[in-house]
Amino acid sequence: MVFDCFNVKLQNMRFKLIIVLFATIIVCFSCTDKDDVRTEEPQLIINFKFDPAQVRLDNFGEPSSVATGNAAQSPVFNSISAHYFELAPSAFTALGDGAVLYKASETMNGGAKAIDFSQAKIVGENEVFLSIPISQVPQGNYEYVRVSLSYQNYNIAVRNNSVDYTGTLESFVGYNTYLTTHYIGNNAFPVNGNRLQGYWAFALNGVPYATSGQAPEGSTTVPNPIANTSPIPAGSCVVTGKFQTNLIINSNETKNIYVTLSLSNNNSFEWQEVTQDGKYEPSIGENVVDMGLRGLIPSFLK
Numbered sequence: 032m033v034f035d036c037f038n039v040k041l042q043n044m045r046f047k048l049i050i051v052l053f054a055t056i057i058v059c060f061s062c063t064d065k066d067d068v069r070t071e072e073p074q075l076i077i078n079f080k081f082d083p084a085q086v087r088l089d090n091f092g093e094p095s096s097v098a099t100g101n102a103a104q105s106p107v108f109n110s111i112s113a114h115y116f117e118l119a120p121s122a123f124t125a126l127g128d129g130a131v132l133y134k135a136s137e138t139m140n141g142g143a144k145a146i147d148f149s150q151a152k153i154v155g156e157n158e159v160f161l162s163i164p165i166s167q168v169p170q171g172n173y174e175y176v177r178v179s180l181s182y183q184n185y186n187i188a189v190r191n192n193s194v195d196y197t198g199t200l201e202s203f204v205g206y207n208t209y210l211t212t213h214y215i216g217n218n219a220f221p222v223n224g225n226r227l228q229g230y231w232a233f234a235l236n237g238v239p240y241a242t243s244g245q246a247p248e249g250s251t252t253v254p255n256p257i258a259n260t261s262p263i264p265a266g267s268c269v270v271t272g273k274f275q276t277n278l279i280i281n282s283n284e285t286k287n288i289y290v291t292l293s294l295s296n297n298n299s300f301e302w303q304e305v306t307q308d309g310k311y312e313p314s315i316g317e318n319v320v321d322m323g324l325r326g327l328i329p330s331f332l333k
Contacts, residue, residue, distance in 0.1 A: 075132070075168055075280075077116065077161040077290045079154065081108040085295035088326040092256025092271070101320060102309045103298035106185035106200070111294075112151040114205055115179035115269065116161060118278065120171055122257040126269060129177070130169045133161055138209050141225030145207040146181050153182065165284045173278040175257065176329040178292060179269045181205035183322065187300055189235065190310040198235045200300070202322040204228055204251050204268045215241065228266050231319060244319065252299075252323030270294070272327030288333050295326035 083105035089095035097103045112135075119129035136150035154160045183202040188195060199215050203226055210222035215234040218241040229246030248266075255263055255271045263269040272292070280288075301321040302311050311317055 073165045073284050074287050075161070075163045075165050075290065076159055076287055077163075077292065078157050078159055079111055080291050080293040081156055081296050082293050083296050085293060085297055085326055085328065087295060087297040088254040088256075090252055090254060091258050092254050092326070095325070097298055097301060100304060101301050102304050102311070103301040104187060104311065105296050105298055106187050106300045108156060108183070108185045108296060109199070110153045110155050110184045111180065112153045112182040113160065113178050114146050114151075114181040115177070117177040118168070118171070118173040119175040119177055119261070121174055122260045124175070125261055126177065126263055130171065130173070132163050132168060135181070141209040143207060143225060145209040145225045146205045148182070148203075148208050148210050148213065151182060153184070165280065165288065168280050170280050170282055173274070173280070175271055175273050176290070176292065176327065177269050177271050178327065179205065179267060180324060181208065181268065183324070185296075185300075186236075187311065190312040191314050195310070196235050196238060198233055200231060200233045203230045204322060206264070206267045228268060229322070231322060242313070246319050246322060250320050252321055252325060254326045268323070270324060270327045272329045274329050274331065278331050286333060288331055290329060290331045293328045293330065294324045297325050299323065299325050
């Protein structure tokens with residue numbers, strides 16, 4: 032009987048100990064959750080979107096058609112990179128006078144200042160390109176976004192000897208880019224120097240063919256709808272876009288703000304035709320004349 036009573040007491044003690052441990056775990060998890068909420072800082076999160084149906088613009092932000100004698104296609108984007116990001120309060124804000132929130136690494140390894148491609152952050156559609164603590168974003172009322180695009184990677188259709196292929200093109204549209212050796216699949220492109228805006232490299236998918244070239248100086252379209260009041264330097268790729276409603280940054284932001292940069296790839300890859308068939312055929316001398324994206328529409332979600 033004494034032994035049975037001892038067992039009952041021991042079981043009661045064990046039960047109480049389990050209850051205490053369980054309560055302690057709950058309290059710890061509750062504290063951890065509260066601490067996480069307190070320590071997580073709201074972010075300004077920026078990503079890219081590509082839209083072949085978005086209006087096709089010229090350098091002044093006006094609707095544009097493909098030039099006579101040329102042809103174009105809407106490439107299928109794989110990835111992109113940018114070298115500069117700025118929020119501008121108005122159409123009269125000079126480039127650099129807004130909230131400059133990002134500038135990528137540059138180098139003098141090629142002789143002149145250039146974007147260091149080895150340090151570039153390259154992302155696909157809807158992937159996070161930048162995540163910036165909102166506490167580091169100056170409070171203000173922002174009407175425009177300015178983003179300097181530097182690199183594009185996309186698939187295009189190519190014709191050779193009446194046969195159609197798909198290939199991958201790397202387009203370097205920044206003001207100047209320092210490259211060592213870059214690759215498309217197993218195809219190596221040794222550069223070891225600077226390349227001005229318009230340098231490109233191309234390789235057929237699954238076929239042993241690769242080449243590279245340079246688009247004419249000044250031929251890359253860079254839409255800027257506020258060019259008359261806030262111009263950009265020649266040879267840069269600072270695309271400008273206007274929010275539908277202004278982005279207001281306050282000191283009491285408690286949640287993430289998501290900014291989507293919708294880029295128009297509507298017939299953004301353009302070449303000079305030799306055979307008027309709308310097919311890009313470099314083997315007969317059809318040359319790339321424009322690789323610039325055709326507009327920016329920024330939006331945000333709070």
